[in-house]
Amino acid sequence: MQRKVIAPALLAVLLCGTMLMVGCPKKNTAPVFSSFTATPNDSVLMPTAVVTFKVAATDEDSDSLTFTWSKSAGTMPVTYGDSAVWTAPSAVGVCTVSVKCSDGEAEIDTSRVVRVRAWLSGDLDGLTPDSTYLPNVGTTEIPFTWDVDDPFPPGAIVDSMLLTMAFDDSDSLEMEQFYVYLVSPAGTELLLYDGVERTNLDLEQYTVPGFADEAVTGTWKLKFVRNNPSGRNGVVEECDLDVTYKY
Numbered sequence: 001m002q003r004k005v006i007a008p009a010l011l012a013v014l015l016c017g018t019m020l021m022v023g024c025p026k027k028n029t030a031p032v033f034s035s036f037t038a039t040p041n042d043s044v045l046m047p048t049a050v051v052t053f054k055v056a057a058t059d060e061d062s063d064s065l066t067f068t069w070s071k072s073a074g075t076m077p078v079t080y081g082d083s084a085v086w087t088a089p090s091a092v093g094v095c096t097v098s099v100k101c102s103d104g105e106a107e108i109d110t111s112r113v114v115r116v117r118a119w120l121s122g123d124l125d126g127l128t129p130d131s132t133y134l135p136n137v138g139t140t141e142i143p144f145t146w147d148v149d150d151p152f153p154p155g156a157i158v159d160s161m162l163l164t165m166a167f168d169d170s171d172s173l174e175m176e177q178f179y180v181y182l183v184s185p186a187g188t189e190l191l192l193y194d195g196v197e198r199t200n201l202d203l204e205q206y207t208v209p210g211f212a213d214e215a216v217t218g219t220w221k222l223k224f225v226r227n228n229p230s231g232r233n234g235v236v237e238e239c240d241l242d243v244t245y246k247y
Helices: 008-022
Strands: 032-039 050-058 066-071 075-079 083-087 093-102 107-116 121-127 131-134 137-143 157-165 179-183 189-193 203-207 221-227 234-237 240-246
Touching (some): 032 107, 050 066, 050 093, 050 107, 066 075, 083 093, 131 137, 221 234
Antiparallel strands (some): 032 050, 050 083, 066 093, 075 083, 093 107, 121 240, 137 221, 179 189, 179 221
């Protein structure tokens, strides 16, 4: 009986044909990044700046993609798959924000480098009108105005503030109970006078607490709340708000 020997080349063809008939395993193709953006798109940032990073990736096999974010410094409290919100550190330095993309088998990564500069600072005085009448009943708000149209750089925050405030006939007014507040652009209110615990209406270079690191851009104002029909007429003189800011 003659035994037939199948040549190796023919065997390979037969095996491949069989695999094609039953289905050959498909080779995985790794995903590819198509973009990596930052908003704002600055290579040099102020300390504690907030940046939103976003990547886009494609996968030839239409596999589901997952993203993993990391950073060399700063904080990243929120990630949304292909995007992440990053807060720069307060210290000067070079930071790297990285992201990995995986299709379950293959993984790719990319990163962006940003530099955090030192704080810059400035100083500006805001003034109220020379004199403003305060009715015995009602709320009066007096905004501070600056001597330039765009007084503060973008992202500026409060470092410190000094307030000077004066009233006509302050001795008589200080016998009454009413309320005086300093109000920030964000709506934060600081009680300056209530006639009970805070009894000094005339303030000279008073160090204002409670607003450190708050955004400085916007309208700062004094708010007066009076509810005494028999009270004395009051006039608040020109007030000065000296703001030292950093950005």
